[in-house]
Amino acid sequence: MEWETVIGLEIHCQLATKSKLFGGASTAYGAEPNTQACLVTLAYPGVLPVLNGEVVTMAARFGLAIDATVAPRSIFARKNYFYPDLPKGYQISQFELPIVHDGHITLMLDDGSEKCVGITRAHLEEDAGKSLHENMEGKTGIDLNRAGTPLLEIVSEPELSSAREAVNYMRRIHQLVRYLGISDGNMQEGSFRCDANISVRPKGQQELGTRTELKNLNSFRFVEKAIDFEIERQVEVLEDGGEVVQETRLYDAERDETRAMRGKEEANDYRYFPDPDLLPVELDEGFITGVREAMPELPRAKAERFTADYGLKQADIDLLTASRDTADYFEAVAASVEDKRLAANWVAGELGAALNRDGLDITASKVSAASLAGLLNRIHDNTISGKIAKEVFAAMWDEGGEADAIIESRGLEQITDSGELEATVDQVIADNPEQVEQYRAGKEKVLGFLVGQVMKATQGKANPAKVNEILRAKLGS
Amino acid sequence: MPEQRQTIAALSHLLGAGEVSSRELVQASLDRIEEQDKELNAFITVTAEQALAAADAADLARANGTAGPLAGVPMAHKDIFCTAGVKTTCGSRMLENFVSPYDATVVERLADAGMVSVGKTNMDEFAMGSSSETSYFGAVKNPWDTARSPGGSSGGSAAAVAAGLVPMATGTDTGGSVRQPAALSGVTGFKPTYGRVSRYGIVAFASSLDQAGILALSAEDAALVTQVIAGFDERDSTCSPAEVPDYAAELDAPLKGKTIGIPKEYFDAGLDSACGDAVHAALEVFKQQGAKLRDVSLPNLSLAVPTYYVVCPAEASSNLSRYDGMRFGHRSEDAGDIESLFKNSRTEGFGDEVKRRIMTGTYVLSAGYYDAYYLQAQKVRQLISDDMQRCFDEVDIIAGPTTPTPAFKIGEKIDDPVQMYLNDIYTVSVNLAGLPGISIPCGSVNGLPAGLQLIGPHFAEARVLNFAHRYQMETDWHKQVAGGGQG
Numbered sequence: 001m002e003w004e005t006v007i008g009l010e011i012h013c014q015l016a017t018k019s020k021l022f023g024g025a026s027t028a029y030g031a032e033p034n035t036q037a038c039l040v041t042l043a044y045p046g047v048l049p050v051l052n053g054e055v056v057t058m059a060a061r062f063g064l065a066i067d068a069t070v071a072p073r074s075i076f077a078r079k080n081y082f083y084p085d086l087p088k089g090y091q092i093s094q095f096e097l098p099i100v101h102d103g104h105i106t107l108m109l110d111d112g113s114e115k116c117v118g119i120t121r122a123h124l125e126e127d128a129g130k131s132l133h134e135n136m137e138g139k140t141g142i143d144l145n146r147a148g149t150p151l152l153e154i155v156s157e158p159e160l161s162s163a164r165e166a167v168n169y170m171r172r173i174h175q176l177v178r179y180l181g182i183s184d185g186n187m188q189e190g191s192f193r194c195d196a197n198i199s200v201r202p203k204g205q206q207e208l209g210t211r212t213e214l215k216n217l218n219s220f221r222f223v224e225k226a227i228d229f230e231i232e233r234q235v236e237v238l239e240d241g242g243e244v245v246q247e248t249r250l251y252d253a254e255r256d257e258t259r260a261m262r263g264k265e266e267a268n269d270y271r272y273f274p275d276p277d278l279l280p281v282e283l284d285e286g287f288i289t290g291v292r293e294a295m296p297e298l299p300r301a302k303a304e305r306f307t308a309d310y311g312l313k314q315a316d317i318d319l320l321t322a323s324r325d326t327a328d329y330f331e332a333v334a335a336s337v338e339d340k341r342l343a344a345n346w347v348a349g350e351l352g353a354a355l356n357r358d359g360l361d362i363t364a365s366k367v368s369a370a371s372l373a374g375l376l377n378r379i380h381d382n383t384i385s386g387k388i389a390k391e392v393f394a395a396m397w398d399e400g401g402e403a404d405a406i407i408e409s410r411g412l413e414q415i416t417d418s419g420e421l422e423a424t425v426d427q428v429i430a431d432n433p434e435q436v437e438q439y440r441a442g443k444e445k446v447l448g449f450l451v452g453q454v455m456k457a458t459q460g461k462a463n464p465a466k467v468n469e470i471l472r473a474k475l476g477s
Numbered sequence: 478m479p480e481q482r483q484t485i486a487a488l489s490h491l492l493g494a495g496e497v498s499s500r501e502l503v504q505a506s507l508d509r510i511e512e513q514d515k516e517l518n519a520f521i522t523v524t525a526e527q528a529l530a531a532a533d534a535a536d537l538a539r540a541n542g543t544a545g546p547l548a549g550v551p552m553a554h555k556d557i558f559c560t561a562g563v564k565t566t567c568g569s570r571m572l573e574n575f576v577s578p579y580d581a582t583v584v585e586r587l588a589d590a591g592m593v594s595v596g597k598t599n600m601d602e603f604a605m606g607s608s609s610e611t612s613y614f615g616a617v618k619n620p621w622d623t624a625r626s627p628g629g630s631s632g633g634s635a636a637a638v639a640a641g642l643v644p645m646a647t648g649t650d651t652g653g654s655v656r657q658p659a660a661l662s663g664v665t666g667f668k669p670t671y672g673r674v675s676r677y678g679i680v681a682f683a684s685s686l687d688q689a690g691i692l693a694l695s696a697e698d699a700a701l702v703t704q705v706i707a708g709f710d711e712r713d714s715t716c717s718p719a720e721v722p723d724y725a726a727e728l729d730a731p732l733k734g735k736t737i738g739i740p741k742e743y744f745d746a747g748l749d750s751a752c753g754d755a756v757h758a759a760l761e762v763f764k765q766q767g768a769k770l771r772d773v774s775l776p777n778l779s780l781a782v783p784t785y786y787v788v789c790p791a792e793a794s795s796n797l798s799r800y801d802g803m804r805f806g807h808r809s810e811d812a813g814d815i816e817s818l819f820k821n822s823r824t825e826g827f828g829d830e831v832k833r834r835i836m837t838g839t840y841v842l843s844a845g846y847y848d849a850y851y852l853q854a855q856k857v858r859q860l861i862s863d864d865m866q867r868c869f870d871e872v873d874i875i876a877g878p879t880t881p882t883p884a885f886k887i888g889e890k891i892d893d894p895v896q897m898y899l900n901d902i903y904t905v906s907v908n909l910a911g912l913p914g915i916s917i918p919c920g921s922v923n924g925l926p927a928g929l930q931l932i933g934p935h936f937a938e939a940r941v942l943n944f945a946h947r948y949q950m951e952t953d954w955h956k957q958v959a960g961g962g963q964g
Contacts, residue, residue, distance in 0.1 A: 087803070
């Protein structure tokens with residue numbers, strides 16, 4: 001039988017605020033356990049939540065970016081359950097009236113076609129703390145630093161049909177929240193993670209199959225592997241005549257498999273009700289307009305503009321618009337370089353490789369956009385060849401300094417002086433009579449060899465176009 | 478040594494004139510507590526040392542001319558207000574040894590005004606009760622008859638003020654917990670509009686209903702204290718940013734031409750006839766001052782208690798989830814795993830009435846019951862609120878009894894929760910609608926005080942206090958002292 005997969009993702013995206021959703025404690029990652037837990041975090045008797053207004057703007061920005069409705073009125077609700085890392089015994093979330101609903105995002109599929117994926121809702125909620133098991137002598141420790149950190153939970157429609165597509169969607173959302181400046185998207189630190197709802201059904205069937213939920217997937221790779229495993233598992237169960245059990249499962253990256261969580265961890269009736277400590281969030285037109293006017297250029301618009309303004313290839317555009325920082329860097333280079341494609345090639349190619357090799361973010365690049373532009377201009381005005389430029393770039397990267405200074409101090413300037421080149425060309429013609437003969441007999445390809453000999457003789461400093469020209473002139477006669 | 482039971486206004490005058498020091502007043506208060514509280518059990522914690530130090534500071538401020546009008550006057554806090562460095566038990570074993578690291582806004586503002594807290598008063602556990610009998614620290618006795626309850630949940634505060642241990646004590650009013658004990662103990666109990674006074678630092682019971690209030694000897698004193706505690710607090714999102722008017726300025730305003738609404742449902746079969754007579758007599762006093770009486774109707778009044786007992790336990794069940802033995806409060810010794818730590822800590826830490834409400838609240842919020850109970854209760858709450866709003870289109874204020882009967886015997890209702898809940902029948906609708914209300918002594922029934930309740934529109938604190946003060950200018954029920962005579 002042929003099977004069809006239906007996937008919906010719930011992405012938990014930590015919002016980049018300095019303080020928590022409802023209290024004054026810092027949200028910075030990596031502090032000593034429980035040093036970022038204020039009285040509100042600790043849920044002391046008598047304390048009350050006060051909404052951090054910044055998150056409302058961030059959520060609204062996301063809503064506008066996915067063409068969603070930013071609700072004029074949304075409500076915080078309490079999700080009640082007992083857990084040691086949940087100090088109040090309830091999580092403040094949004095239930096019936098989320099701040100963002102009914103949006104969508106467009107994916108580019110492998111075959112070049114586009115797919116629009118619906119986003120049911122995005123709501124604000126607070127994160128829980130963490131249980132610590134390492135170095136606890138068999139006990140469990142609780143770290144509440146993360147408790148109360150603001151999250152935007154982004155819930156897609158069940159419209160994704162493969163693990164690959166799910167990852168594609170997740171990458172788009174990841175790119176978007178970073179463009180919007182509302183999250184650092186740091187997956188190692190748990191700032192961007194997702195739960196996946198997965199079901200399979202016979203191809204063509206309307207009704208959805210029974211779904212399972214995979215919890216806490218915190219890398220693109222794991223999302224793909226976990227979903228693939230789960231699809232295969234479900235299909236196997238069904239083909240063996242069994243039934244998929246609706247349950248929550250965890251992905252074990254070490255064993256590359258999913259397994260069911262214990263029953264009692266999920267058997268909760270959350271008893272949602274509106275939180276009486278918080279007023280409804282009411283947003284007027286003026287607020288929305290303000291957010292709209294302050295919106296940065298989004299990936300799609302940027303890609304379209306790059307195509308129109310710079311005439312770049314799709315592959316380069318994808319690379320250059322992957323993050324706002326990369327795009328900004330490219331544009332800073334392109335602004336002072338005439339050959340935009342050259343700029344694109346270098347940012348996507350040589351610079352990208354160097355960043356990758358050293359594990360650096362483009363904002364920490366050892367070669368600034370202005371310096372790179374300086375180098376590219378020397379290629380453009382024929383001071384150096386592309387090959388020599390790579391050598392100059394490597395020196396800039398490793399030792400610092402500007403292209404001009406390096407070219408000068410190392411004497412790398414291209415030889416364009418005809419007199420000097422003609423002498424070398426004459427020497428090469430004299431040294432390679434056989435090849436010269438072949439060329440004259442009509443074997444055009446041999447010219448490349450002769451050019452190479454000239455380049456070799458000048459240690460790559462000769463201007464290849466000029467060498468070509470001189471050779472042709474001398475041999476053609 | 479000043480006489481017992483002097484108002485804040487009088488004490489402020491004496492302090493200002495240098496006729497008495499704060500130290501003397503506070504020492505006298507501590508002496509009376511020492512003398513009388515073994516029997517009354519109005520206090521859970523007495524903070525003599527801190528109080529005397531604060532009194533000396535107030536005296537110094539007076540001498541330096543930097544003291545405000547309330548500086549140096551003794552008072553007490555209901556043990557639901559968090560006080561830095563002093564135990565806040567909320568009447569519960571759960572918080573028996575809990576010391577808050579911070580002051581509630583109300584505590585902070587009264588301390589800033591120089592008032593001197595002598596201790597923390599007894600109360601129903603987590604403010605759940607109408608008799609102050611559910612306290613882990615034992616029942617509070619009514620100074621008028623120690624076999625009787627002073628009412629609750631702010632029964633310790635009411636008894637302390639009635640017995641003259643302090644001229645004023647704070648309370649909280651979720652369903653009548655300030656007004657009902659004021660009525661049963663013969664003192665003035667004022668609950669401002671929901672949102673007028675910050676809830677920050679008040680151990681939460683039912684968040685949409687809880688409001689700080691005052692138990693005092695007169696409406697004038699209530700006005701003086703409200704002036705200090707009212708007003709915006711950024712730490713409570715439900716606290717109103719509305720300007721706080723000068724409450725003293727309107728106290729004396731004449732009532733001529735004002736209209737008082739009398740809801741006929743407040744005088745039905747459930748009302749003790751002698752209490753009813755006392756209220757009718759009080760209404761005559763207003764009439765003599767030129768106010769007009771008009772019959773009004775609150776058709777949904779009978780739904781107020783059932784509605785309240787859905788909304789309030791629902792919120793309480795969630796608010797009390799934080800008492801899990803993990804970070805503060807009672808932690809069971811008898812726990813092998815996390816599940817039993819939660820269960821046993823809560824089983825041992827909470828009393829029966831608290832458990833009853835947690836169970837009720839959990840039930841009404843459960844999947845499958847939410848719509849029928851919680852959602853329905855929210856709709857009825859709106860109807861009750863609308864009824865009261867409609868009255869204020871016609872009248873300036875609503876008047877009626879505070880409670881259906883005078884003080885009942887300790888033990889009389891404790892095993893019959895429904896009878897106990899019905900004691901709140903005239904007070905809970907005021908909380909459901911978020912309105913300001915006051916209870917003032919208006920008569921005597923078999924030697925026990927009866928209470929008159931006045932209810933105003935949202936943020937009409939000044940009007941409510943004005944009506945109460947005008948009544949107290951003409952009568953002396955508020956000056957009657959337990960055991961006879963006037964104080």
